[in-house]
Amino acid sequence: MSVYSNSVRCHNGYFKRIKNGNVFSHTMYKGFIFKKPSIYIAITVMYQIDKSGALKDLGFSLREMLINACIIMEGISILENLENLGFPIPTPIKNILASVKHKESVEGD
Numbered sequence: 001m002s003v004y005s006n007s008v009r010c011h012n013g014y015f016k017r018i019k020n021g022n023v024f025s026h027t028m029y030k031g032f033i034f035k036k037p038s039i040y041i042a043i044t045v046m047y048q049i050d051k052s053g054a055l056k057d058l059g060f061s062l063r064e065m066l067i068n069a070c071i072i073m074e075g076i077s078i079l080e081n082l083e084n085l086g087f088p089i090p091t092p093i094k095n096i097l098a099s100v101k102h103k104e105s106v107e108g109d
Contacts, residue, residue: 008078010036016081039070076100 046063049055055062079097083089089097 008074013077013081016084019085042066043070 043063043066046061046066050061050063076097079089079093083094083097
């Protein structure tokens with residue numbers, strides 16, 4: 001599922017970049033070269049930790065938690081890209097996106 005959401009996000013972001021006229025930006029390059037592979041490396045590491053049984057007492061899978069977090073992050077990015085492309089986004093979802101952006105800006109300061 002993470003691979004599919006990642007693929008949709010990449011295509012979605014590419015269409016947004018085409019619309020904005022900056023297809024080969026530095027940000028896009030960094031995302032493809034550093035961010036995407038690091039996500040898959042982290043999932044592999046979490047799988048190995050789960051497989052080792054070192055954290056069996058927790059009662060949940062770290063790999064599954066990381067995959068779900070990645071899918072949520074990708075979904076938020078997809079919705080933001082769709083909004084930038086001019087697709088209508090329902091108001092409740094816009095409000096959630098606005099609160100997430102606000103939290104990110106507050107935590108980033």
